[in-house]
Amino acid sequence: MSLFGKVEADVEIKASAEKFHEILGGRPHHISNVCPDKIQGCALHEGDWGTEGSVIYWDYVHDGQAKVAKEKIEAIDETNKSITFKVIEGDLLKEYKSFKIVVQATPKGEGSLVHWSMEYEKLKEDVPEPKTLLQFAVDMSKDIDGHLTA
Template identity: 85%
Template sequence: MTVFGKLEADVEIKAPAETFYEVFSGRPHHISNITPEKIQGCALHEGDWGTEGSVIYWDYVHDGKAKVAKEKIEALDEVNKSITFKVIEGDLLQEYKNFKIVVQATPKGEGSLVHWIMEYEKLKEDVPEPNTLLQFAVELSKDIDTHLSAQA
């Protein structure tokens, strides 16, 4: 078993890639209004919304437990509609030495394809793969899509 890992998942959505990307890059604080059962809050700690180097603090519920994460926006790619978050504090770092999340929205037919990547380094070999967190991200994408599609 290895301590380094990478999980990926794709989610087809109806919303345009540009709109989905805009929510994560420039308006992540709106996600708690879209799906309050998953995301209780999102606050800006440093920088400005939608800029590289900004630090965002998330309150969320994962596996039935209230958790927190402080993430730094490492990269924003307007052309490819991709955003990279690096976890710098919070519950995930109790089991993982490093944790990076990439979300990308690509136009596909009438809607988009959202691609999630989670790259991590476990603190110990017996730490489980973050499969339930990847499923959380997939469900979050569907909730955001439902909200965005209802507004269209």
């Protein structure tokens, strides 16, 4: 069994790709106001909001437990409305040697399609695929959409 894996999901939203990308890439600290049941806080540790190389610290609730993650923004593609986050510290690294999240918003009809991709390397074979975390991201996308289209 491989320790490397990737899980992906798509979610259709009513908000534009530009608005979704802008809040996730440029104003992630607003997400705790949008879905406080999932994201308790988001703080900038290095760099500037919305810039590559910045380090963001997240306080969140996943599977009913309070968790933390420190992520570095590896890439922001304004043309394709995508952002790549690399987890560099936090609870995920207790089970995964590496964890990368890519989120891309693509215009679709009146709204957009948000594609989440999580690439990882498990520390051990019995570590589960991060399917509940992927669902967390999908649910968070729906919350953000509700906020942007309200």
